[in-house]
Amino acid sequence: MNPKLKRDFLRVADLTTEELSHLLAHAGAMKNERHHGAVRRPLEGRSVALIFEKPSTRTRVSFEVGAFELGAHPVVLSSRDMQLGRGESIADTARTLSRYVHAIVLRTAGHDRIEALAAAASVPVINALTDDHHPCQILADLMTVRERKGTLESLRYAWIGDANNVARSWVEAAERFGLALTVASPEGYGFHANELPPNVRQVVDPREAARGADVVITDVWASMGQEGDAVARRAAFAGYQVNRDLLVEANPDPLVLHCLPAHRGEEIDAALIDGSDTAVWDEAENRLHAQKALLEFLML
Ligand code: CP
Ligand code: NVA
Numbered sequence: 001m002n003p004k005l006k007r008d009f010l011r012v013a014d015l016t017t018e019e020l021s022h023l024l025a026h027a028g029a030m031k032n033e034r035h036h037g038a039v040r041r042p043l044e045g046r047s048v049a050l051i052f053e054k055p056s057t058r059t060r061v062s063f064e065v066g067a068f069e070l071g072a073h074p075v076v077l078s079s080r081d082m083q084l085g086r087g088e089s090i091a092d093t094a095r096t097l098s099r100y101v102h103a104i105v106l107r108t109a110g111h112d113r114i115e116a117l118a119a120a121a122s123v124p125v126i127n128a129l130t131d132d133h134h135p136c137q138i139l140a141d142l143m144t145v146r147e148r149k150g151t152l153e154s155l156r157y158a159w160i161g162d163a164n165n166v167a168r169s170w171v172e173a174a175e176r177f178g179l180a181l182t183v184a185s186p187e188g189y190g191f192h193a194n195e196l197p198p199n200v201r202q203v204v205d206p207r208e209a210a211r212g213a214d215v216v217i218t219d220v221w222a223s224m225g226q227e228g229d230a231v232a233r234r235a236a237f238a239g240y241q242v243n244r245d246l247l248v249e250a251n252p253d254p255l256v257l258h259c260l261p262a263h264r265g266e267e268i269d270a271a272l273i274d275g276s277d278t279a280v281w282d283e284a285e286n287r288l289h290a291q292k293a294l295l296e297f298l299m300l
């Protein structure tokens with residue numbers, strides 16, 4: 001791979017609106033193909049390293065299966081089992097892996113860590129979640145909204161809860177597509193005003209955010225790495241649960257999204273996840289299709 005042509009996907013804003021639209025359309029086509037049993041292996045003979053420094057179910061399995069289905073060989077690595085876990089630098093790891101594989105996917109804590117990996121790697125680097133961003137999740141979320149609502153742009157969106165990695169990637173998606181997004185977080189858990197584009201509003205009252213929303217999105221109150229703060233967060237976020245009472249404020253038939261894993265009874269009422277009309281399993285499935293489209297886009 002010519003390093004000058006290398007593209008990374010560390011945050012949603014790394015791709016243009018046109019590129020994101022193309023990915024969503026391609027992911028939809030790949031989903032359709034897969035449901036009809038079609039096989040296409042454009043990445044035959046290539047390999048992709050998947051490094052996890054935090055736990056994962058959906059991201060790990062969807063990338064591993066996705067790479068396999070495209071014909072690529074996935075090398076799944078836990079940093080605990082790598083020299084990386086004994087202190088080898090992220091840059092030296094990037095340089096070494098770039099000699100073997102054609103893309104590197106990393107889930108880690110500090111966003112600076114994946115930026116350092118990308119800076120030293122000569123192959124595309126994909127963010128499988130950092131403390132600041134979860135861009136792959138948002139590809140699947142946008143795909144799910146389009147499937148269920150037939151549009152992205154003419155809807156109103158509400159994020160209820162922590163201004164975390166998933167929320168930040170939603171803010172970047174809102175910026176790219178000009179979406180009307182309102183974020184509701186308790187004082188002290190929101191975004192800095194300078195992080196938000198003009199089309200994203202921030203409020204404290206969850207009912208205000210939910211009012212007139214077509215899509216209501218939430219995530220855990222304590223993300224991976226914040227477990228020690230969970231008790232204080234549970235107190236701060238009381239009243240921010242997405243449940244039928246909150247959804248009374250929303251437009252009819254609101255789409256509820258959650259990236260999973262969920263803490264049922266905390267940020268979301270179990271009835272919303274377990275209901276027959278829930279979209280969260282489609283949302284989880286769409287990780288596979290969206291990431292296959294992304295791998296093909298960055299690796300070919
Ligand atoms: N939504 C998501 O990224 O799930 P995992 O942590 O299981 O990968
Ligand atoms: N905000 C959550 C997302 C998990 C997929 C976390 O970082 O733990």
